[in-house]
Amino acid sequence: MDYVNGPGRNHLFVPGPVNIPEQVLRAMNRNNEDYRSPAVPALTKVLLEDVKKIFKTTSGTPFLIPTTGTGAWESALTNTLSPGDRIVSFLIGQFSLLWIDQQKRLNFDVDVVESDWGQGADLEALASKIAADKSHTIKAICIVHNETATGVTNNLATVRKILDHYQHPALFLVDGVSSICALDFRMDEWGVDVALTGSQKALSLPTGLGIVCASPKALEAAKTAKSVRVFFDWSDYLKFYKMGTYWPYTPSIQLLYGLRAALDLLFEEGLENVIARHARLGKATRLAVEAWGLKNCTQKEEWFSDTVTAVVVPPYIDSVEIVKRAWKRYNLSLGLGLNKVAGKVFRIGHLGNLNELQLLGCLAGVEMVLKDVGYPVKFGSGVAAASTFLQNSTPLIPSRI
């Protein structure tokens, strides 16, 4: 009887895929159409312009690829690098681990900088590697901006500073899957060469669009990069961009209309307000965790993530039980602990199209589950800490007050 439907809404608090707003659902509820008609290129042209805003770039070239975050990774790597190229990559959690695994399988020479899970990328180690690399053997730095498994946000501005300080020409490739459209992200200012995200995270769309943005330097590198690529080859896209038809193969029509609606919602709220909203919901969640007497998996405040919180449970509790029970009894979906932190943490995703009462509902549910599994939580403690903070800070929808 595990898969019986429950009444009411599912409370979706995994850190992706996230809730899809009604406006987006409605915009996608449409028939297929001929993508070679003038309508789809016209729609695409404006989408490509608008999508640059979520990366904060004017000089970047975006690609809307029918894939997931994993495909976007592959697109970033194979278009800019050649087999055997040395790249520096940071291992700090499950998503960085998976990207590194992909990098190795694509035959790059991966120089892995590992930290304990819960720590940020070791940028001091990066600085020494860059300082020592006088002959520029390092071709790229690969970093996950927000490690979704541990709730760690890395400081990308520092990566740029290190590269600039040593005038090192390595490409700067960034996984922004759980950050772009939710956390402060500045492609041009930080000199990011390839930035990427997936539609089902902060953009609050269904899974299926990998959004990749390449700097002029990355496009230049693509001209000589020797990695085998076919489906993900940027040059096919660029050829069709030039012709004004935009698509080398069939786009997901419904996702394009969904993206239009999602961007409209983001721009209406204002990207800066969206980022501020995530900061508030992140802080409220962390206050609740503290009030419950539980620990954040993230080791230092400077790395706290405003899109996901990984909560460490006491050793006598299996966090898998928390996630199972939340779903079965309360129709609340929480994130599991992955790999090294399996059984030890559960995750609360607070990204995408979400407001404060939704979050408080989730926190109330977590309190009930904690009690169910034998943790001595004081009912209302986390909700009180979070709601006190939320009520005393700037409202989410200022224009409605």
Ligand SMILES: *Cc1c(COP(=O)(O)O)cnc(C)c1O
């Ligand atoms: C979800 C996620 C991915 C993987 O994306 P898929 O769409 O599942 O392929 C990669 N990186 C990060 C940081 C993620 O959160």
